[in-house]
Amino acid sequence: MNKILTISLLFFTHLLFAQNIYLNKVVKTNANTDKFFYKITGSEKNAEYLGEIEVQGYSNNDVEVFSKIYKKAKQTGANAFSYALPETLDGKTAKFDPFHYKLKLYYLPSTEFPKEENTLYIISGNDEPQKIKLNDKSITLNSRSYIKRNLVLGEENELSAGKLLGSRIKLAAKAGQPALYFSVDSFNIKADDSGTSGGLNIKSGDIIVLEKSFANFLITVYEEQK
Secondary structure (H helix, E strand, O other), X not given: OHHHHHHXXXXXXXXXXXXXXXXXXXXXOOOOOOOXXXXXXXXXXXXXXXXXXXXXXXXXXXXXXXXXXXXXXXXXXXXXXXXXXXXXXXXXXXXXXXXXXXXXXXXXXXXXXXXXXXXXXXXEOOOOOEEEEEOOEEEEEOOOEEEEEEOOOOOEEEEEEOOOOOXXXXXXXXXXXXXXXXXXXXXXXXXXXXXXXXXXXXXXXXXXXXXXXXXXXXXXXXXXXX
16 A cells, blocks of 8 residues: 555656646748757747747756757747747736746847847856855845846956855956856866866856857746846
């Protein structure tokens, strides 16, 4: 009896936390070979609607989730997406639900993507709040959140994660510089693979440059922190 109950509970838990990603609507396809997959509003004049992806169930493995979404999107030839706002009875904007959401798929000529210059995105996917410092200001990033800041020409900025052993980078605005995307991670220890010293690398915080397509997905499913 106990074994049956245990198996039943495990099966129920699997159903509760299982995630499914569907290409649930395909209106048309496009034969482009673009590798990128950028976020748009969906209101761009020449954005060609191709279909829709539906995500059911939650996973905190964002790399795997994005990989699955990307592969399904490319089956239609999509190179752009937008978050499909759910309909509500009272007409109010519904809060994003990480357990169930939809992404609309589009094709947009690469020359017509909206440009975003000298904008800085700092993204944290940690399960716990992450402390960073931008210039002289200390900021606590909530779990699965991001902040957005504008870089100003002539001003130098320093971003740091962690304290003494944390990463630090300097940033500056440049004419025509595309948006910059960084993720911040907390304390970690990993093997030194530089081939010079061996041993371990210990950091109280790390800063990682993110590819734009993946970063655009993260800022869609994460919450903006003002």
